Amino acid sequence: MTQSLADVVFTPAPADLPKRAxxxxxxxxxxxxxKSMVVAALCRAYTRRGLIVRPYKAQNMSNNAAVAADCDPGPDGAVTHGEIGRAQALQARACKVPPSIHMNPVLLKPQTDIGSQVVLRGRVLGNCPARIYHKMRHALMPAVLDSLRRLQAEADLVIVEGAGSGAEVYLRSSDITNMRLAESADLPVAILSDIDRGGTMAAIVGSHALLSEADRARVVGYIINKFRGDFSLFEPGCRTITEHTGWPFLGVIRWFDRADRLPAEDSLALERPAEFGGRGLNVAVPRLSRIANFDDLDPLAAEPGVSLKFVQPGNPIPADTDVIILPGSKATRTxxxxxxxxxWDVDILAHVRHGGRxxxxxxxFQMLGKVVRDPLGLEGPAGETAGLGLLDVETEITPDKQLIDLDxxxxxxxxxxxxxxxHMGRTIGPGxxxxxxxxxxxxxxxxxxAVSSDxxxxxAYVHGLFGSDAFRAHWLTTVGAQASALDFEARTEAALEALADHVEANLDLDALLKLAR
Structure with a gap:
């Protein structure tokens, strides 16, 4: 770590800040x-009812991040941009408000199999092995609770998202995002289970069996998510769950067909569908081990004249590819x-030799240069790695992170x-x-x-570039593809509205609101 978590200094909210929500x-x-999708749905549904709503997730682990405009002042007193998980940025959009660093005070960005970059209230603290972070994260609880308190002071309703499973009881003593947070902030808990993957009865009843009596008492009920077919066939299962747990059944959310029109929270989504979009321009994206902010590609995937495919490990880049896109990564040299x-390096170089883009x-962008240096070991072991050499630039990974919102x-x-x-890194060179x-x-x-001579x-370092409709259309034209009249922002907004309609039709939101306290 660049500093000890125990020594973290943050600006606390005023002591007299009222709790309203x-x-x-x-x-x-x-x-x-x-969970992320359901929270976004509830955020939009209750916002449409006239409530001031805020999303909150104490700790998120994802390499998909977004820029938030507010950040605690740094050592020099200057207020800068910060970063939060992209899921919370989408939830903020569902609430029709800008994203805030308090909506996701702790963000873990995996860089290795056993370690992550730790971001607290928008600012990078440094890199931390999982075992060390597990021992030290209790020091983050004051900041986590303070951020929640700030949101509760400005809203009528705060929807809190847990992380992973709330029944991981071996993590309870150092938990800052599930039941220990619920206890510390006195939160009622609704349990969500995905029936599409199977094992819902065992998952809910097993959670009850593992939780302590005090934690069980915080659970106000359970919701079945992603159901397909005739729910009457599963109603006996719900009765069995309630008999074993005493928890009431709060409703079923049926399968939402437009989920793929909203950005995915993390790379788990890439392990399922491999190809998106229509037919025409063939775009291939190597599935990197530390892929980050891959929602950059959602607008291209939505184009009817584009076929976008994530190339999974063990597979070559298809020979009929027109454009290869190297996405973001949390560990460039890795x-x-x-x-x-x-x-894939051989495939990419052959692709270029044959006139591909x-x-x-x-x-x-850094990978396309001649070399990437990391002398301080900020993204892994210190050293340097030769790039693909397709652009005449060199990059050095630096401690300062560039965070800029662009319009x-x-x-x-x-x-x-x-x-x-x-990004962390400074790129130089004739290119x-x-x-x-x-x-x-x-x-x-x-x-x-930079652009190559041909x-x-x-x-470039810009994320979200293809989300700009006019620029995307211009780019598609330059690569010989046909642009559509797609309004990507309107498409996303329509998906959020449809998602809110979906939960309105599937859940008793009045009853659910009464369970909040």
Whole structure:
């Protein structure tokens, strides 16, 4: 760690801050049971009813992150941008408010199999092995509770999302995001289980068996998620669950067909569908081991004239690929080695030789250069790794993280660009003399990224680039594809509205609201 978690200093809320909001916690029986989606649905549904709603997740583990505008002042007193999990940014959007670092005070961004970068209230603390973090995270509880308190002071309702399973009782003593948080903040808990994966009865009854009497008493009921078919066939199962647990059945949420129109929380989603979009331009994306912010590609996947495929380990990049996109990564040098281990580097170089195009986003941009250096060991063991050499640039990983929210004009394409920058690293070299983008107006415009001499290899640090409709359409035209009239923001907003309609139709939201306290 760059500093001890025990020595973390944060700006506490005023002592007289009033508690205004009712609060309800959604815990799961496992990871990926749909907690983030259900919280987003409830946020939008209750917001539509006129309530001021805020989402909250004490600790999130994900390499999909978003920029939040508010951050505790740094050592120099300056207030800067921070980062939170992308799921909480989507939930903030569901509440029709900007994302806040208090919605996700602790973000863990996995860099190795046993360690993560730790982000507290928007700011990077440093890297920490899992075993050390497990022992030290109790020191984060004051900041976690303070952030929750701030949200409770500004809202009518706070929907709290747990992490993984709330019944991991061996973690109870150091827990900051499930039952220990519920106890510390006196939160009522609804248990969510995913019936689509099977084992729902065992998962809920098993959770009851593992929890202490005090924790069981906090549970106000359970919800069945992702149900398909005739629910009357499972009603006897619900009666059995209630008989064994004493917990009331709060309702069933049927399968939501438009879930794929909303950004996924983490890379677990990439282990299921492999191909998205329509037919036309073939886009291949290597599935990196530390892939980050892969929702950058959602707008392309939504284009009817684009077929986007994530290439899984063990498979070559298809020969009919038109464009290869190297996405973000939380460990650039590690994933360069993954490219070589999988033979994807050979595929990429052959693709370029045969006239194909390559795009690098953030860490993908760094990989396209000649070398990536990490002298301080910020993303793994200190050292340097040769890049693909397709752009004449070099990168050094540095401690300072660049966090910028963007809504500017690209002077090269003439199109509006929205998105953000979020990276550790400084890139230099002659290749920057031919930038991909020129962001801003007049004398304030700054170059961003690089383009190869033949124009077929491009890279930049901007995330969310393809979410800008006009820029995406311009880019598709330049690579010989047909752009549609897709309004991606409207598509996402329509999906959120449909999701809220879905929970309104499936749950008794008045009854659920009464359970919040």
């Amino acid at each position: 009712r609060t309800l916690m959604i815990q799961g029986t496992a990871s990926d049971v749909g 994933d360069i080695n993954v490219l070589r281990k999988e033979g 390559v795009v690098g986003l953030c860490a993908g 500017v004009t690209d002077r090269i394409s003439g199109q509006r660009v929205t998105g953000y920058e979020m 920057l003399d031919k930038p991909w983008l020129m962001l801003g107006n007049g004398a304030n415009a700054r170059p961003e990224g 124009g077929r290899v491009t890279g």
